[in-house]
Amino acid sequence: METFLSRTTTNTAALDRNAHDAQERAHAESLIFEACAALLVNEPSQDLLEAAQQLARMLERPIASDISDIDALKQRFFDRFLIPSSPWFVPANEQCIRKSSLTDSAVVFPSVEGEHSRHVIECYKVIDFDYRKLKGYAPAINRLLPDSIASELAFVASMKLRESTAQTNDLAQGYREYSDKFIDHHLAKWVNTYALYAERKGVDFYSEWARLIASVVTEETRG
Incomplete structure (x- = not known):
């Protein structure tokens, strides 16, 4: 979390997705995707929420919900992501969302393992990405699946960071094309439904943060 806070609040110019320089733009995109993931695996704090609000305003997706009661938000964080029996809980992973079905009274979610989760794992192997090494609240990290929304967002952030520091144009283009393909084949297929x-x-x-993530992914697919 320190990385996200220090890189966004001290240098807001770094978040310019419209930067003319391709590497600066990739760096901005890496920060945005990292931030999107960070809010899903960290307990809310004043600093974290202020940084999130700042980013939301910059993306023209301001958060309207009240964030003044930190203790209430911590409970909601647990309800949303850590307590499957909670009425607020939705499984935040690709396999469950893409294979879900609607009935008259509820949404039915399938097994957490399947073709989509297996393909995500194969994608991660390309750069030896380990979603289990994300930094955050330990119980949230321990619950992560390969195709959890935070895992996939962090993978894209990692690819974009590699693009921003690539030593050659060809290498940068390779990272860009791979992250674009991953977004098209995975995140873009389910974040709006989530x-x-x-x-x-x-x-x-x-x-509201989930809706912001969906808008970030949609914007990315428009190039």
Whole structure:
């Protein structure tokens, strides 16, 4: 979390997705994707929420939900991501969302393992990405799956960071094309549905953050 806070709040210019320089733009995108993931695996704190609000305003997706009660938000964080029996919980992983089905009264989620989760693992092997090494609240990290939304966002952030520091144009282009393909084949296929399911449980800071993530991914697919 220190990395996200220090890199965003001390240098907001670094978040310019419209920068003319391709490497600066890739660096900005890496920060944004990192931030999107960070809010999903860290307990809320004043500094974290202020940084999140700042980023949301810069992306023109301001968060309207009340964030003044940190203790209430911590409980909601647990309800949203750590307590499957909670009425606020939605499984935040690709396999469950893409294979879900709607009934008259509820959303039915399948097994957490399947073709989509297996393909994500194969993608990670390309750069030896280990989602289990994400920094955050230990119980949240321990619950991560390869195709959890935080894992996939962090993978894209890692690819974009590599693009921003690549020593040759060809290498940078390779990272760009691979991250674009991953977004198209994975995140873009399910984050909007996840945001919708989160909103169906009730509108709060985390459902709004899910909607912000969906907008970030959609913007990326537009190039």
